[in-house]
Amino acid sequence: MxxxxxxxxxxxxxxxxxxxxxxxxxxxxxxxxxxxxxxxxxxxxxxxxxxxxxxxxxxxxxxxxxxxxxxxxxxxxxxxxxxxxxxxxxxxxxxxxxxxxxxxxxxxxxxxxxxxxxxxxxxxxxxxxxxxxxxxxxxxxxxxxxxxxxxxxxxxxxxxxxxxxxxxxxxxxxxxxxxxxxxxxxxxxxxxxxxxxxxxxxxxxxxxxxxxxxxxxxxxxxxLPDDVTFIVAQSLAIKNKAASNDFNTRVVECRLASQIIAKSQNIDWKNLTVLSQLQKTLKYSLDEMIKLVHQHLHKSKFTKNEICEILSVTEDELNVISLTPNTTNVLEFYLHQRALHVFKEAKRMEKFCEECENSCSPIELGELMNLSHTSLRDLYDCSQSDLEELIELCKQGGAYGCKLTGAGWGGCVVIMVPSNIKEKFIQFLKDKFYSKRSVDKNKLTKVIFATKPxxxxxxxxxxxxxxxxxxxxxxxxxx
CATH class of the missing domain: 3.30.230.10 (Ribosomal Protein S5; domain 2)
Known part of the structure; x- marks a missing residue:
């Protein structure tokens, strides 16, 4: 251009x-x-x-x-x-x-x-x-x-x-x-x-x-499939990820998960900061990484003291090696759930690409989006009540698939719908979701809209x- x-x-x-x-x-x-x-x-x-x-x-x-x-x-x-x-x-x-x-x-x-x-x-x-x-x-x-x-x-x-x-x-x-x-x-x-x-x-x-x-x-x-349209809809719940430690806590939880698993495998854990690096070091498949999560990370919360004991470090050392400045006061971490989401989401990512290259079925792609959202809600704990209401309405309205997009805790959902129901679907959400929230009609085009790459x-x-x-x-x- x-x-x-x-x-x-x-x-x-x-x-x-x-x-x-x-x-x-x-x-x-x-x-x-x-x-x-x-x-x-x-x-x-x-x-x-x-x-x-x-x-x-x-x-x-x-x-x-x-x-x-x-x-x-x-x-x-x-x-x-x-x-x-x-x-x-x-x-x-x-x-x-x-x-x-x-x-x-x-x-x-x-x-x-x-x-x-x-x-x-x-x-x-x-x-x-x-x-x-x-x-x-x-x-x-x-x-x-x-x-x-x-x-x-x-x-x-x-x-x-x-x-x-x-x-x-x-x-x-x-x-x-x-x-x-x-x-x-x-x-x-x-x-x-x-x-x-x-x-x-x-x-x-x-x-x-x-x-x-x-x-x-x-x-x-x-x-992407020719006969689908992507719609972005705001939940109207606002979350500034820089103003809280929720986002950075998730980053740290994934880091700690990689370090604890690394130590269990007799790997120098202090130099491991991301889960993909751990997988490459071990040369394991995603399925094998999922097994390690189940074997070495319990589902209940990890306390900060427990993590220090597992890694054989003091709290001050953990703060420097593994935490960020705004997470040093966090005392509880959910490592099993966060790592499990990451490895399963990476598998869904691979499947999504395979579908795009082969059959490119909107039904299959939509189901992967749905599974992604379920994992974000249940394992990553970054959804929110308004988001969940919006997701349920999207499914009722005939969407192939829908999920939160971005950090979560509010924000938007991205929805894949058949192109021939685009206008009807948008009106459905306006009637069922936005009308109950007294959204100014002049602002509706900013809170729900169809878009393209x-x-x-x-x-x-x-x-x-x-x-x-x-x-x-x-x-x-x-x-």
Whole structure:
């Protein structure tokens, strides 16, 4: 897609023109020089396994974050504004004062943006690249990805900030490295994700869902059945995973499960941090790993003291080796359930890909989605009452399959339905679910919508604006 095509497509809903107007009115510095667009995503299968090293199967959605940008000569500051002025205040910050410690103290929207700026700065330092001296940035941000809904709005914002900053400095970075840098720098704000959100945001291809494999990062594209439609529906329950330790506790529980099993197999457990690494070390099949879970991890809760005794470490040593700063006060862990979900979900992931390559039966794919949700509810304990009500209604309405997408504890479900019942299905959920929750009719299109696989991140220049040293994202390489 050419820059002109991107510009024309983006203008269909006037989003770019509105963003440009807001930029010009706020900064009084003329038009933006360039734009960065990064999509949100839904994950069709492979939930809560990316940080354990296993493959996931997301697709990018049409909803996205867009940043309008311009370099600011003679200043070492960044000014950021959001088109939603009622919800978000404008911020001005000296670039050299942006540090990881300060970012981690608050989950404000600008700190997510600062994560990307900080990531760009650190990448350039590591590569011994010099920034353009005495140059700052003006950034205006717009987005229509529902927040705290499990659609990766925060990761899209971080990724957009990273690309916007690197682009402004004229630093070209391969796509796979952009995804890795973005995943790394989002952890400044306290989210220990595994990289799925950033990888799909960078690598997505229109019309395809992507199997994302980790260590090393590779992408395989799969076409889905032609006669199905994917619908995203919000449960209206909001969960900010960075504001609690629930998400990071799950990451730690999987880590502890791998370490305890490793010790039972006389493996150096301190160097094992993810379950896939344990499987590779043992050279076991997924079925064999499931057997180990049943053999060495009891179903009842593990206390912190019990784990210390099993691993022969003090509490302080465990805090350093295995826990994250916001999980050191957690005293109970459910290791059997978390590890069992991960290995079984990895098996479902493999089956999903096999179905896509062979019969591509929507009935079979839908059943795998249903099983995934059941596991997330019963073993990973990350569902929620409103989510469960919505899931049950989806099944009553004729869905092939449905599951929570994202971290859970609220957020959205992704639903696969026959295309010929799309409108009827959406109306069914409006009548049965949203009408009972007094949702403003004008906002219904934001809480339930049909979507399709979309392109990943891209950069385009403002028409008629000349700019030097602005890099274009390298061509997408599919392995």
């Amino acid at each position: 050419s820059a002109g095509d991107i510009w024309q497509e983006s203008n269909k809903d006037d989003s770019i023109l509105k963003l440009e107007h807001h930029f010009s009115q706020t900064f009084q510095k003329g038009k933006p020089e360039y734009y960065v667009k990064v999509p949100g995503r839904v994950n069709l299968i492979g939930e809560h396994v990316d940080y354990c090293g296993y493959s996931v199967f997301p697709m990018a959605i049409k909803q996205c974050i867009i940043v309008a940008a311009k370099r600011l000569s003679g200043h070492n500051i960044v000014r950021i504004t959001n088109t939603d002025t009622q919800s978000y205040e404008d911020v001005s910050q000296t670039i050299s004062d942006i540090d990881a410690v300060t970012i981690g103290k608050s989950q404000s929207w600008t700190n997510y943006f600062f994560c990307g700026i900080k990531g760009a700065q650190e990448y350039m330092t590591e590569k011994q690249l010099k920034t353009v001296e005495n140059v700052g940035f003006l950034f205006a941000v717009s987005g229509n990805i529902p927040e705290s809904a499990g659609l990766s709005s925060s990761s899209a914002l971080v990724t957009a900030a990273l690309i916007s900053t690197l682009a402004g400095y004229g630093v070209s970075v391969p796509r796979h490295q952009l995804a890795e840098i973005s995943a790394k720098c989002e952890r400044y704000i306290g989210t220990a994700g595994g990289g799925m959100d950033q990888a799909i945001a960078i690598h997505a291809k229109k019309g395809f869902a992507s199997r994302i494999n980790f260590n090393p990062l590779t992408i395989q594209q799969f076409r 979309s392109d990943g991140a891209f950069i385009f220049k403002s028409p008629g604006v000349e700019i030097d040293k602005l890099y274009e994202l390298p061509p997408l390489k599919i392995l």
